[in-house]
Amino acid sequence: MQQRTPLYECHVAANARIVDFGGWDMPLHYGSQIDEHHAVRRDAGMFDVSHMTVVDLEGAGALPYLQNLLANDVAKLKTPGRALYTCMLNDAGGIIDDLIVYFLGPGRFRAVVNAATRDKDLAWMRQHSAGFDVALTERAELAMIAVQGPTARERAAQVLPEDAREAALAAKPFHALEVGDWLVARTGYTGEDGWEITLPGDAAADAWRRLVEHGVRPCGLGARDTLRLEAGMNLYGTDMDETTSPLESGLDWTVAWEPAERSFIGRAALDAQREHGVPRKFVGLLLEGRGVVRGHQKILFGGHEGEVTSGTFSPTLGRAIGMGRVPAAASGECHIEIRGKKLPAKIVAPPFVRNGKIRIEL
Amino acid sequence: MSELPGDLKYTKDHEWARVEDDGTVKIGITDHAQTALGDLVYIEPPEIGSTVAAGDSCAVVESVKAASDVYSPIGGEITAANELLADAPETVNQDPYGDGWLFAVRPDDNAELDALMDADAYQALLDEEG
Known part of the structure; x- marks a missing residue:
């Protein structure tokens, strides 16, 4: 239905x-x-x-519950009304979902998670509420x-x-x-x-x-x-999923490493990745000529290969853009394989456009 | 729903074919096809001088959303591709049966044209697909 x-x-x-x-x-x-x-x-x-899933989290234990559940730190939300973007990780540091959390008042938070991940998110959030004084209510x-x-x-x-x-x-x-x-x-x-x-x-x-x-x-x-x-914003299930960590998804900035003593689900795995480095990184892509970049196309460097995760024709730039995962050492010029042809492209730092302005060099 | 041009032949893949005065056949996609695809942003033309068989994929039309193959309704040699579309792919949305034509073929066998649908038969197909 x-x-x-x-x-x-x-x-x-x-x-x-x-x-x-x-x-x-x-x-x-x-x-x-x-x-x-x-x-x-x-x-x-x-x-x-x-269609997005709204979940209210209420109780004296809501703050410590969310501090454990999420990679960003809701303790940063000092005044009612503040919001933050964060990933919810599994034990291996893979992304279960990305979400926004609003601090509504003492002991009152609201999370907005993706529609496609609703069932697994709610199950995970309920499972990890054991031991915390928090009530979860889907709205x-x-x-x-x-x-x-x-x-x-x-x-x-x-x-x-x-x-x-x-x-x-x-x-x-x-x-x-x-x-x-x-x-x-x-x-x-x-x-x-x-x-x-x-x-x-x-x-x-x-x-x-x-x-x-x-x-x-x-x-x-x-x-x-x-x-x-x-805007260079990731789409869950397309740009990242449970097999990729925030460090391989351009989302390092959403992880609150400090305070170091805060433990959160996935932290041990992320700490190890941070110490040893991750083999892949997440980049923006700009096609030099005509064509359209699409998900799953290959990104070719001399000897290395990556994959487009999202691609489209950018109406603001009038050019094809994308995001993708490439070997950590890759930079600069590359080719994207589109229907058997290798078309020149370059690695750029998203966002491509913010507040109506083009933010990359064309 | 707009009226289908009566002088064209149509395929079940929502392409049209029009015989020109010089004997070549212009190929495009129907209004139904462009509506279903949405705003077109890139057209990959066939190679001029190449030979195609009826049913061969020879061009690609890309909307913001997805890429779709365009099949040649007839066999022959590709004699032209619409150069206007390189800078203005939206012409296919705006004028699918006129300035938005995709490519031209010199047919090997005119009998292949006779096997295509006329406007009435194509309209019946559209009605059936709902």
């Missing part, structure tokens, strides 16, 4: 092309994926991300709308209660504000400014319609993928 979000009828009414995404009927685009991409870079677009009744783009916050503020607008607009990146039973968080997956708004499912369709009235363009999962790739 396919699952549908509370916004499904809105998508159908807007002529969305609906596709299966991990068991969910989701909009791929509403006509032109490229136009939707540009709308987010230049103005404001919104995505239905209600399947909540919907989530990501409003992204340079004008996104200013437009989306119009659908908030008038007395909450000023405070919401004052929130800094990676800060969230509870507005009634809505959570307005200045986070996203596009490389643009904006909010991810979590709200009751029965209020979602009305909010969506009002956002359209305020000039926010509905965007599908297609544009979400090209935007996140330009």
Whole structure:
């Protein structure tokens, strides 16, 4: 049985092309994926991300529980509303999922994990709650709308209660504000400014319609993928999985090594990798000429070989870009094998695009 | 759904073929195909002068999402590829039956053209596929 979000009828009414995404009927685009991409870079677009899994973690032991569960350290979240991005690792240091954790108040946290990994994530999170005073509650009744783009916050503020607008607009990146039973968080997956708004499912369709009235363009999962790739953001299951560690996935920066005495699941394996080095590293790729980079294509160096994990045509750059895993010593010029032809490419440091600006040398 | 041009022949793989005055045959993809593929961002043309058999994969159209093979509906020699598409692949989305043609073939055997569907038969196929 396919699952549908509370916004499904809105998508159908807007002529969305609906596709299966991990068991969910989701909009791929509403006509032109490229136009939707540009709308987010230049103005404001919104995505239905209600399929994602929201889990509330409450109790006196929620903080030590999350400090053990996650590779980043939630103790960094000193004031209510702060958020952080982190990996959840297995004992071998492989990535079970990537997620965002919000600190809502003393003993109150919220995690947002991927839809496709829901079952294994919840099982893992419950299994490791033994011995901690923490209650896990999935909030399947909540919907989530990501409003992204340079004008996104200013437009989306119009659908908030008038007395909450000023405070919401004052929130800094990676800060969230509870507005009634809505959570307005200045986070996203596009490389643009904006909010991810979590709200009751029965209020979602009305909010969506009002956002359209305020000039926010509905965007599908297609544009979400090209935007996140330009922003150099990893996609779970594509760029990393349980067989790859954060150190092989460009996510070293999400691991909190200090304090050294904090133990977390996967730490011993990561410490060993850090000491001895990992054989592979994660890089950005830019194709020199025409063509399109796709996942699983080979990246060729003299004598060494890597693999593209994600690739696409970048609408902002007008060039093909990708991310991939290559031997640790590899750098500079390479070739990507596309349908038997070796096409010149180069290794670059993501992000490719942030806040509407190209960030690499073309 | 827009009207299918009546002067074209069609294949089950959603390509079209049009006989030109010089006897060559222009090949493209149908409006249905371009809609299903979405925004096209790269067209890999066939090699001019190469020989193809009916059903051979000879060009690739890539949307943001995926790459798809284009098969030659007829056998013959590739005489031209649409140069406009190198810089403007979106022409295939905008004008699939006109400026968005992909390549031209000089047919070995005109009888292969007769085996293709006319507009009515292709419309029936689209209706069937829903």
